[in-house]
Amino acid sequence: MALMGASEPSGDAETSGEKPFLLRALQIALVVSLYWVISISMVFLNKYLLDSPSLQLDTPIFVTFYQCLVTTLLCKGLSALATCCPGTLDFPALHLDLRVARSVLPLSVVFIGMITFNNLCLKYVGVAFYNVGRSLTTVFNVLLSYLLLKQTTSFYALLTCGVIIGGFWLGVDQEGAEGTLSWTGTLFGMLASLCVSLNAIYTKKVLPAVEGSIWRLTFYNNANACVLFLPLLLLLGELQALLRFPLLASAHFWATMTLGGLFGFAIGYVTGLQIKFTSPLTHNVSGTAKACAQTVLAVLHYEEAKSFLWWASNLMVLGGSFAYTWVRGWEMKRVQEEPGPREDQKSSMGV
DSSP states (O other), X not given: OGGGGOOOOOHHHHHSOHHHHHHHHHHHHHHHHHHHHHHHHHHHHHHHHHHXXXXXXXXXXXXXXXXXXXHHHHHHHXXXXXXXXXXXXXXXXXXXXXXXHHHHHHHHHHHHHHHHHHHHHHHHSOHHXXXXXXXXXXXXXXXXXXXXXXXXXXXXXXXXXXXXXXXXXXHHHHHHHTTOOOHHHHHHHXXXXXXXXXXXXXXXXXXXXXXXXXXXXXXXXXXHHHHHHHHHHHHTTHHHHHHTOTTTTOHHHHHHHHHHHHHHHHHHXXXXXXXXXXXXXXXXXXXXXXXXXXXXXXXXXXXXXXXXXXXXXXXXHHHHHHHHHHHHHHHHHHHHHSOOOOHHHHXXXXX
């Protein structure tokens, strides 16, 4: 939890020596690793909750709602514990402020879309195809950066996005050839990718409203989501379906649901933390690379046989994403290394 209170390094820290850079690199490595472990575990658990033959639970919105509810209660409980026992837990005081909740609401709507479309995609596609189905995040990030932030992208970066798109369509084609393609799940995956990009862009904009605290942002995001999910549960008839669920009184079922909520609490925090310590772009690429490792684990776990072209589609997505990161990093480094005007030139210009 010490990472939670870490702020962006100051200019003095960046220029004081090698140690601050190494510490920051270590922090980033730990945060990214934590994101990978929690995210992969959550995907496999959610697949069980959403599409397990032993459960036969057809309430994806309720599963998502319950995870948000657990996260909200955990945030409030940890806040109360930190208040009662000061010094034992580094956690901010949380009091529901309607003004702040309204400020966070636009991000909460994107957040709801992100987690709902993620779960709906996972319900209709296999874990192995989940990577390719949600591989357009970087492409949407480039598009939205231009539309919302007016940031242009170089030709070489656009070429790498073309590789990602090619990998996506090849994966869709190979799923169709194997007879396992779900167009519904693929559409939900594309919508999830769009919401992930929007979430990454708007998170840093909303952080000042919660005093830069990831915990406060997590609390308000999930509290808003709980309220907004209620009419969806009624309109889609999931409450009635839940009442007819034969395992509703099972302790194992609720323990599994609560564990999913714990992962939901953790992933909400580490996602925001990864964005805070890196950038929206790095977060998206990290998520894509994590999903590729997740694909290999899924193929091994479910003992699936995939064609060469199917694996090629995953390699295209992974290669395109890393190539995009390298191109953008090279462009940023080149801009930083460009020499500025010399002192005599500044004087002649009257600066």
